[in-house]
Amino acid sequence: MLAHPSGADKRAPPTATTGDTRMPELPEVETIRRGLERFLPGRRFTRVDVHDRRLRTPLRPAALRRRLVGRRVQALKRRAKYLLVELDDGSVLVLHLGMSGRLSCTAAEQPLAPHTHVVFRLDSEKELRFRDHRRFGMLFVVRRERLDRHPRFAHLGPEPLEAGFSPGYLFERSRGVRRPVKNFLMDAAVVVGVGNIYASEALHRAGVHPNAAAARLRLPRWQRVHAAVRHTLESAVVAGGTTLNDFHSVDGREGEFQVQLDVYGREGEACRRCGRVIRRLVQSGRSTFYCPGCQR
DSSP states (O other): OOSOOTTOOOSSOOOOOOOOOOOOOHHHHHHHHHHHTTTSTTOBEEEEEESOOOSSSOOOHHHHHHHHTTOBEEEEEEETTEEEEEETTSEEEEEEOTTTOEEEEEETTSOOOTTEEEEEEETTSEEEEEEOSSOOOEEEEEEGGGGGGSTTTTTOOOOTTSTTOOHHHHHHHTTTOOSBHHHHHTOTTTOSSOOHHHHHHHHHHHTOOTTSBGGGOOHHHHHHHHHHHHHHHHHHHHTTOOOSSSOOOTTSOOOOGGGGOSSTTOTTSBOTTTOOBOEEEEETTEEEEEOTTTOO
16 A cells, blocks of 8 residues: 555656645755765865855854864764764764755855855865755754753754654553644654644555544554555655755755655546545645545
8 A cells, every 4th residue: 555656657746735844854954964974974064154144043253163163073873853973072963954055065166056045164175065045954963962951952853764664653642632643643742753744645655644643543544554654754764855945965866755645736636546636725834635435
C-alpha cells in the first residue's frame, strides 16, 4: 500500500496554488546537511562578515566573530529543521533557514548575491554564505552540552527516522487528543520534521482521513501512519526535498519530490489510486489535500 503507484506522472510538479507559505522541513534541511558535508568538516573559519544583522533574532557580529573565528568544523548534524555545525571547542553553530533562507558554498571571489546576511570564510578559500530575503532565518552559537536545554530545542519531540519514533509512541501520545491527526503529526512537540506537505502525503499513503481525531486511531492504524510517515520522508530525502517556492540545495539544485506528490497541490485532479477527485480543506490556516475514496 505504501509503494508509489506505477502510473504516477513524474514529468511535472503540481500546478495548484495553495496560498500556503512553506518552510523547509526535514527532507530539505537534511538535503542541505548532506550537501555541506562535502565542504565543511575539517575546515576552519578564518573570518566572519555580517552584512545585514536583521534576521528573526538580530545578529551580533562581534560575538559571532569571537565564537567562530579560528574554530574547526568537526561534524554536520541536524535536529528537526535546524542545522548543527559542531566545532572543535565544544560549541555548535545553529542555523535555521526560516522560509527563504539559502546556504551556499562558493569561491571567495564570486560576487555576493542580494540579501546575503553572513559570509563565513573558510581556510579552503571558499565561503559559506547565508542569505534570506524574508529574514525569518536565524543563527546562533551554543555550547554542545546546553543544546538540548536551549529554548529552541527543549520542547522538541523525537526524530521520525530514528528509534524513538514508533507506532506505540504515537498511540500512547495520542490518547485523549481530540485534535485532527494531521495537526497532531505537525506538532513538533510530538514529532519533528513532518511538515504540511509530508503530513498530507503520509496520511494518504496510510489511508487515514486528515480530520480524524488522533485519539480515535487504534494501534493498527498508527502502525500504518508510522510506516507512511517514514516512507514519505525517506523518499523525499532521496529526491532532494520538495521545491515549490524557494528551496534549493547547497549547489543550487531544486528538489524533485514534488513530481511524486499524490495529493498535495492536486485539488480537482483524479486520485492515482482510486480515481476519485482530490479535495482540499483548511486546517489551522493550512491547506490539506486528501482523497475521499482512499481516506475515509
